Structures are given as C-alpha cells and as structure tokens.
Ligand code: SF4
C-alpha cells in the first residue's frame with residue numbers, strides 16, 4: 219500500500235510530498251495523549267523552523283508517525299495555522315477547535 223496515494227475521493231491539490239518537510243502540522247493539529255497535547259495547539263516541544271526540540275527523546279507515538287499523502291495536502295500551505303487547519307479538515311475535526319497558532 220502506497221501511503222502517499224490519496225484516497226480516490228480526495229483529489230490531490232499539490233505535488234506529492236514523499237518525505238517530511240517539517241511543516242509542523244502533525245505536531246500541531248492532532249491531540250496527542252502521551253504529551254497531554256490538545257487538538258489544534260502546537261506541541262510545547264515544537265521549536266523554531268517547526269523542528270522537534272526533544273527529537274531524541276520524543277514519545278513513541280511521534281516516533282511511529284509516518285509521513286503520508288496528507289503531507290502533500292498540508293505541507294505546501296504557507297502558514298502553520300493553515301497547515302494545521304487543513305490537517306484537521308482532512309480528518310473531519312475542523313469544527314472541534316480552531317488551531318491556536320499564529321505562524
Ligand atoms: S504533516 Fe507531514 S510533512 Fe508535516 S511535519 Fe508532519 S510528517 Fe512532516
């Protein structure tokens with residue numbers, strides 16, 4: 219299974235992104251229980267350039283996260299807020315909470 223193939227009902231809007239570009243969306247949009255991170259709020263460990271400041275010690279949930287077709291939908295967007303909003307939209311969580319990010 220190609221993790222980068224968008225579902226048939228999801229016309230890709232952008233060229234494929236086949237590697238993490240450190241866009242920060244997956245560290246911002248989802249809730250992450252292991253980090254007590256709420257939905258739509260940047261992880262407290264998300265640093266400059268959307269890099270993880272605790273990369274070597276990041277929790278298992280972050281270690282096991284793999285880039286997939288969603289990266290192509292979110293990574294090209296210009297701001298972290300837009301990327302997080304799109305990520306939540308894709309997962310049907312857009313009404314749950316507005317991303318509390320400014321970048
Ligand atoms: S959403 Fe994809 S490209 Fe963006 S930080 Fe996460 S894995 Fe990387």
Ligand code: SF4
Nearest residue numbers: 245261263264270280
């Ligand atoms: S611990 Fe690091 S990899 Fe995990 S969500 Fe936070 S910033 Fe992202």
